[in-house]
Amino acid sequence: MSTVAHYDQAFLDGDKQATLLVRNIGQLCTLDSGDNLGPRRKDEMTQLGIFEDAALVVSGDEIAATGPEVELMARLFPDGPPVALQVVDAGGKAVIPGFVDPHTHTVFGKTRQDEYERRLRGETYLEISAAGGGIHSSVRDLRERSETELVELATVRLREMLALGTTTVEIKSGYGLTLEDELKMLRAAKTAAEEVGLRSVRTCLAAHEIPHEYKDRRRDYVNLVTDEILVRVKAEGLAQRCDVFCEPTVFDLEETLIILSRARDLGLGLTVHADELVPFGGALLAARMGADSADHLIKIDEKGRRALAASNTIAVMLPGTVFSLGLKAYAPGRDMIDQGCALALASDFNPGSCPINSMPLVMAIACTQMRLLPSEGLVASTLNAAWALGLSAEVGSLVPGKKADFLILDGDDYRLIPYRAGHNPVESVFLGGLRI
Amino acid sequence: MSTVAHYDQAFLDGDKQATLLVRNIGQLCTLDSGDNLGPRRKDEMTQLGIFEDAALVVSGDEIAATGPEVELMARLFPDGPPVALQVVDAGGKAVIPGFVDPHTHTVFGKTRQDEYERRLRGETYLEISAAGGGIHSSVRDLRERSETELVELATVRLREMLALGTTTVEIKSGYGLTLEDELKMLRAAKTAAEEVGLRSVRTCLAAHEIPHEYKDRRRDYVNLVTDEILVRVKAEGLAQRCDVFCEPTVFDLEETLIILSRARDLGLGLTVHADELVPFGGALLAARMGADSADHLIKIDEKGRRALAASNTIAVMLPGTVFSLGLKAYAPGRDMIDQGCALALASDFNPGSCPINSMPLVMAIACTQMRLLPSEGLVASTLNAAWALGLSAEVGSLVPGKKADFLILDGDDYRLIPYRAGHNPVESVFLGGLRI
Numbered sequence: 019m020s021t022v023a024h025y026d027q028a029f030l031d032g033d034k035q036a037t038l039l040v041r042n043i044g045q046l047c048t049l050d051s052g053d054n055l056g057p058r059r060k061d062e063m064t065q066l067g068i069f070e071d072a073a074l075v076v077s078g079d080e081i082a083a084t085g086p087e088v089e090l091m092a093r094l095f096p097d098g099p100p101v102a103l104q105v106v107d108a109g110g111k112a113v114i115p116g117f118v119d120p121h122t123h124t125v126f127g128k129t130r131q132d133e134y135e136r137r138l139r140g141e142t143y144l145e146i147s148a149a150g151g152g153i154h155s156s157v158r159d160l161r162e163r164s165e166t167e168l169v170e171l172a173t174v175r176l177r178e179m180l181a182l183g184t185t186t187v188e189i190k191s192g193y194g195l196t197l198e199d200e201l202k203m204l205r206a207a208k209t210a211a212e213e214v215g216l217r218s219v220r221t222c223l224a225a226h227e228i229p230h231e232y233k234d235r236r237r238d239y240v241n242l243v244t245d246e247i248l249v250r251v252k253a254e255g256l257a258q259r260c261d262v263f264c265e266p267t268v269f270d271l272e273e274t275l276i277i278l279s280r281a282r283d284l285g286l287g288l289t290v291h292a293d294e295l296v297p298f299g300g301a302l303l304a305a306r307m308g309a310d311s312a313d314h315l316i317k318i319d320e321k322g323r324r325a326l327a328a329s330n331t332i333a334v335m336l337p338g339t340v341f342s343l344g345l346k347a348y349a350p351g352r353d354m355i356d357q358g359c360a361l362a363l364a365s366d367f368n369p370g371s372c373p374i375n376s377m378p379l380v381m382a383i384a385c386t387q388m389r390l391l392p393s394e395g396l397v398a399s400t401l402n403a404a405w406a407l408g409l410s411a412e413v414g415s416l417v418p419g420k421k422a423d424f425l426i427l428d429g430d431d432y433r434l435i436p437y438r439a440g441h442n443p444v445e446s447v448f449l450g451g452l453r454i
Numbered sequence: 455m456s457t458v459a460h461y462d463q464a465f466l467d468g469d470k471q472a473t474l475l476v477r478n479i480g481q482l483c484t485l486d487s488g489d490n491l492g493p494r495r496k497d498e499m500t501q502l503g504i505f506e507d508a509a510l511v512v513s514g515d516e517i518a519a520t521g522p523e524v525e526l527m528a529r530l531f532p533d534g535p536p537v538a539l540q541v542v543d544a545g546g547k548a549v550i551p552g553f554v555d556p557h558t559h560t561v562f563g564k565t566r567q568d569e570y571e572r573r574l575r576g577e578t579y580l581e582i583s584a585a586g587g588g589i590h591s592s593v594r595d596l597r598e599r600s601e602t603e604l605v606e607l608a609t610v611r612l613r614e615m616l617a618l619g620t621t622t623v624e625i626k627s628g629y630g631l632t633l634e635d636e637l638k639m640l641r642a643a644k645t646a647a648e649e650v651g652l653r654s655v656r657t658c659l660a661a662h663e664i665p666h667e668y669k670d671r672r673r674d675y676v677n678l679v680t681d682e683i684l685v686r687v688k689a690e691g692l693a694q695r696c697d698v699f700c701e702p703t704v705f706d707l708e709e710t711l712i713i714l715s716r717a718r719d720l721g722l723g724l725t726v727h728a729d730e731l732v733p734f735g736g737a738l739l740a741a742r743m744g745a746d747s748a749d750h751l752i753k754i755d756e757k758g759r760r761a762l763a764a765s766n767t768i769a770v771m772l773p774g775t776v777f778s779l780g781l782k783a784y785a786p787g788r789d790m791i792d793q794g795c796a797l798a799l800a801s802d803f804n805p806g807s808c809p810i811n812s813m814p815l816v817m818a819i820a821c822t823q824m825r826l827l828p829s830e831g832l833v834a835s836t837l838n839a840a841w842a843l844g845l846s847a848e849v850g851s852l853v854p855g856k857k858a859d860f861l862i863l864d865g866d867d868y869r870l871i872p873y874r875a876g877h878n879p880v881e882s883v884f885l886g887g888l889r890i
Binding site for chain 1: 565567568570571574575614618774777778779780782809810811812814815816821822823825826827828865867869870872873874875876877878
């Protein structure tokens with residue numbers, strides 16, 4: 019437990035004014051370790067920078083101070099808070115940073131519960147795909163929908179995610195697979211996130227699958243991605259990053275390298291769907307290219323783990339997908355933390371393999387099924403997830419100067435989040451200092 | 455899909471008046487099969503008695519009619535619904551029976567997230583127990599609390615369960631383990647359920663554990679249960695049923711038989727915590743005694759399965775517990791349905807092994823981890839669960855004459871319930887015809 023309050027120097031100097039005081043916080047998990055030099059690894063993942071009986075001061079949309087309430091009040095408001103200051107009483111509950119969900123496919127058309135049922139009946143992915151299901155069904159469906167429709171659908175989903183505590187979200191394209199449909203998808207993601215007020219990072223995943231019309235000329239599709247889609251996406255500022263589904267049955271290592279190299283040249287961040295179905299070297303490639311993250315990693319091999327541990331590429335795990343598919347083998351999260359990998363969690367929210375958009379449930383699955391501690395689950399869902407998105411200077415922890423994105427929980431202990439799986443632990447969401 | 459509407463004859467005869475009309479139901483899952491002779495087994499568990507473009511008519515607190523909206527309106531309200539009739543537009547969404555949760559320990563004091571974390575650190579139950587944890591910690595805690603405090607805590611939890619769609623709940627004692635504390639617990643359960651308006655069945659589980667003070671004189675505790683606790687519980691009408699934790703390390707088969715026989719003589723219904731940790735014959739005993747249900751069943755053997763399949767004793771499975779404990783082996787739900795057992799699902803909500811009180815999440819776990827179909831999960835969470843509580847004549851399906859306990863979902867397909875794990879699928883809850 020920390021006892022010395024943290025202040026924004028500009029605030030102490032009087033250059034910034036307090037606009038919000040949250041007091042009577044039973045447990046304030048700042049995740050502030052004093053230094054913020056890199057993503058959290060090993061034991062650092064259990065250090066939550068907790069203040070008890072705490073308060074938090076906001077200036078505008080930023081954190082101005084955090085610490086024990088008695089100390090903060092004595093230093094900042096010795097005569098009591100100014101009448102004009104907005105004061106929120108947290109009622110002794112816990113306060114944590116808003117969740118950062120660094121891997122989602124939130125823009126899609128129809129849900130696919132029919133396939134979910136078929137899988138439970140024992141049908142294989144190939145059978146489901148042959149019957150018109152799988153990712154290509156989402157592609158067909160998305161191409162037929164207007165941008166307005168996609169915005170409306172995504173807006174509803176993002177509001178649900180916000181109510182469950184997600185304040186920053188990554189959203190991928192990848193159900194368009196034509197220039198115009200990929201652009202449409204990314205514009206819809208941008209509009210919907212702005213509409214809801216969520217912070218968003220958008221990722222071009224035109225390399226999600228080879229579209230049917232290119233199945234006999236794969237190289238032409240890779241060229242379309244590198245020479246047209248990524249160029250336009252960058253030119254129009256529609257995405258900050260590029261992703262590739264790197265698997266033997268989708269894009270091989272050479273194709274992945276070609277696409278990501280082009281993205282890097284264009285100044286896009288990099289991430290990879292890696293080593294999900296077979297150990298294939300995707301994580302190793304991601305680490306070597308200095309990608310933001312390597313995601314999935316169910317089948318990652320020892321070489322891949324060591325490469326991630328030695329790099330700043332975040333290992334993003336998606337245990338909701340394994341749960342939703344009813345698989346038994348989760349990514350080796352426990353071992354990889356112990357090996358020194360910087361782990362983050364994400365929902366992978368999508369209509370096929372993971373319809374879960376609740377970060378609290380993802381934390382619960384990570385704890386019970388991958389043996390993460392609740393503290394590790396929280397760091398993986400906030401600060402390390404912010405690192406995975408290149409946003410660690412802005413969000414993911416309650417450090418003076420960062421954005422005032424935080425949650426008041428309905429309990430007095432962050433451990434209640436995974437413990438109470440299926441329950442929404444969020445009482446109030448604050449985004450940039452404003453209560454939603 | 456059904457096409458012929460179902461009516462309460464007394465309603466058609468004009469002896470009952472319509473008080474509520476729910477129209478524009480996209481998918482009405484009545485679970486009404488025309489007959490209602492026994493719990494659902496095998497293929498019957500997939501038959502949901504679905505009407506599309508449907509309506510539902512309520513008279514007082516009971517269902518009066520269900521069927522296609524066009525047919526119902528033409529027959530009942532050829533000139534349009536009377537002005538005085540309350541009309542709810544379901545907006546094309548799905549309507550299902552309220553969930554029946556037939557196994558919970560909702561009355562307890564403190565939560566035990568500290569143990570949850572210890573387990574994740576690799577501590578064994580014995581180590582946790584030696585450090586003051588486990589069931590005895592809930593016993594110590596409960597004994598120290600007033601009835602009023604317990605009512606307040608349980609009321610909050612029951613309201614959460616209601617918001618997640620549970621309209622009938624079973625609540626066990628079992629953290630008192632003295633005459634007065636068991637009575638206190640059951641009174642608290644009764645008061646809290648009445649306060650929230652939930653239907654409740656209460657079960658005396660004084661045989662949950664041998665209390666520390668009896669550890670060297672087990673037989674004296676069994677006598678206390680049979681000669682005092684059950685007698686008083688029955689005399690004061692505090693519980694309808696008796697439960698025993700039948701395991702080699704808790705109550706053996708002979709003790710279980712003694713306690714349940716006494717309960718039967720007193721006119722209490724019977725249920726058993728059976729075959730959870732080792733195959734021990736608890737389910738077989740339950741079936742032979744004609745118990746309402748045998749619960750847990752993770753380690754049930756072939757003999758137990760056959761006995762359940764040949765009886766009306768419901769196999770109640772608690773997959774949330776397996777999930778919460780991070781175990782890999784679930785009860786053999788898929789196989790037991792195929793063998794002809796009547797399966798129900800329950801939350802097992804308790805502060806130690808399963809802090810989950812969401813029946814939607816329990817359905818999701820049952821589908822993805824035990825390979826139940828969404829339809830089987832729904833029958834197991836409603837009609838068969840009502841059978842497990844001896845309430846099949848009143849709740850569990852939307853049959854004319856039964857209580858009007860139903861949910862309007864926020865989607866148009868019941869399969870979205872397990873598909874969207876972690877999401878609360880309930881838009882509105884109706885209990886006895888009244889919107890909550």
